[in-house]
Amino acid sequence: MLRDADMPTATISPGDVTQDDFRRAMSLLGAPVVLVTTDGAHGRHGLTVSAVCSVSDTPPTVLVCLNRSNRSHAAFLRNDAIGISILAEGQEAIAGAFASSRLSSEERFANGVWRAGANGAPLLEQAVATLDCAVASVQTSGSHDVLFCRVNAIAHPSDDGHGLAWFDRRFHVLPRFTTQF
Secondary structure: OOOOOOOOOOOOOOOOOOHHHHHHHHHOOOEEOEEEEEOOOOOOEEEEEOOEEEEEEOOEEEEEEEEOOOOOHHHHHHHOEEEEEEOEOOOHHHHHHHHOOOOOHHHHHOOOOEEEOOOOOEEEOOOOEEEEEEEEEEEEEOOEEEEEEEEEEEEOOOOOOOEEEEEOOEEEEEOOOOOOO
């Protein structure tokens, strides 16, 4: 939608973009609510992320952005097994638990019912969809590492759950489209 010339807009000059400016703009970019998990020799870890997206269908690949200062970062790289659970409506509390820096790994995983994927990563049984992945490559950018993850298995535990999204610092439900034939 085009704006009228007389409508006010906030403009930030090139080179003057602050961390807060950037975070505010990114809060207006709708994103999926996803749990990213790992398990293996370097421990069981998980966190809530919104920076996940598809890269390619040949081979099936997704990317996951992880902050290098996160206490679980090294375990994700060393375990090599990545579980991605796409959350559904009603799973806001589990998203909050996995986003909390105050909870231990054991406390986080006390929420929900989990199964191990073929690579050993925990996958949430009640998720809209789960992806069982292995890290194919890692690229560093600023404060984050971008993990390119090869998808080895996919499950759709439920065909009736609605998706969960994060927009303007709040959860929103994304209703499934249902076709009646």
